[in-house]
Amino acid sequence: MRPRHHDSPDPAPNAMIRSLHRMLHDVTDRNGSRRRTDVDDPRLLDDLPPLLMTTTAWLLMMTDLTSRPVEAGGVLIGPSGHDAVTHYVPDLTGHATGASFTFDHERINQTLRQYVPLGLDAKGIAHSHPSGCLTPSLGDLDFVFDCFATVSADDVERFYLPIVVGRRLFPYTVFRGNPLVTVCSQLILF
Numbered sequence: 001m002r003p004r005h006h007d008s009p010d011p012a013p014n015a016m017i018r019s020l021h022r023m024l025h026d027v028t029d030r031n032g033s034r035r036r037t038d039v040d041d042p043r044l045l046d047d048l049p050p051l052l053m054t055t056t057a058w059l060l061m062m063t064d065l066t067s068r069p070v071e072a073g074g075v076l077i078g079p080s081g082h083d084a085v086t087h088y089v090p091d092l093t094g095h096a097t098g099a100s101f102t103f104d105h106e107r108i109n110q111t112l113r114q115y116v117p118l119g120l121d122a123k124g125i126a127h128s129h130p131s132g133c134l135t136p137s138l139g140d141l142d143f144v145f146d147c148f149a150t151v152s153a154d155d156v157e158r159f160y161l162p163i164v165v166g167r168r169l170f171p172y173t174v175f176r177g178n179p180l181v182t183v184c185s186q187l188i189l190f
C-alpha cells in the first residue's frame with residue numbers, strides 16, 4: 001500500500017465497537033421505520049457482516065503477520081464467486097517501513113494468475129499495523145478504491161481488509177457501495 005502516516009491514536013477498541021453498533025443500529029430497518037436498540041446487547045454482533053475464512057488460512061495469516069516486523073502484508077484468496085477465504089499468500093517482496101506497507105503489485109498479480117486456473121481469486125489484503133493503529137489508514141482505503149476500480153462490480157462487491165495489531169486481529173470489510181467506510185466484521189472460521 002502507499003506510504004501513509006499513522007499520527008493520530010485510534011480510539012479504544014471497545015469504544016470503537018460500541019460506536020459502530022450505534023451507527024449500525026440507528027438506521028432504517030427492513031420495514032422502513034427508524035429503530036434504535038441497546039448498543040450493549042451482545043446479540044448485535046450477529047448483525048455484523050461475516051468475514052469467512054478457513055482455519056488453515058487464518059493460522060497462516062496470523063503466524064506470518066505476528067512474526068514479521070510491522071508493517072507486513074499478504075493476499076487473501078478464495079473460490080471465485082464466493083466470499084470465503086481459503087488461502088493466505090504472504091507478500092515477501094513488498095516495501096515495508098515501520099509505518100507503511102507498499103504491496104509488490106507485480107508479484108501479487110503473478111501469484112494470482114497461478115490461482116485463476118484453480119477457480120480461485122483475491123478476496124482482500126491482510127496486513128499488520130504498529131501498536132495503537134487499529135483501523136485502516138486513508139492510504140489503505142485508497143488502495144481498496146483502486147482495486148474496486150480495476151475489477152467489475154459483478155466480480156468484487158466486498159474487499160476484506162483485516163488488520164493485525166500486536167497479536168490481535170481486527171476483521172474489517174470495505175463494500176464497493178461505500179468505499180470510504182470500513183465495516184467491522186464478524187470473523188467466522190470454518
Ligand SMILES: [Zn+2]
Nearest residue numbers: 129136137140
Ligand atoms: Zn494499513
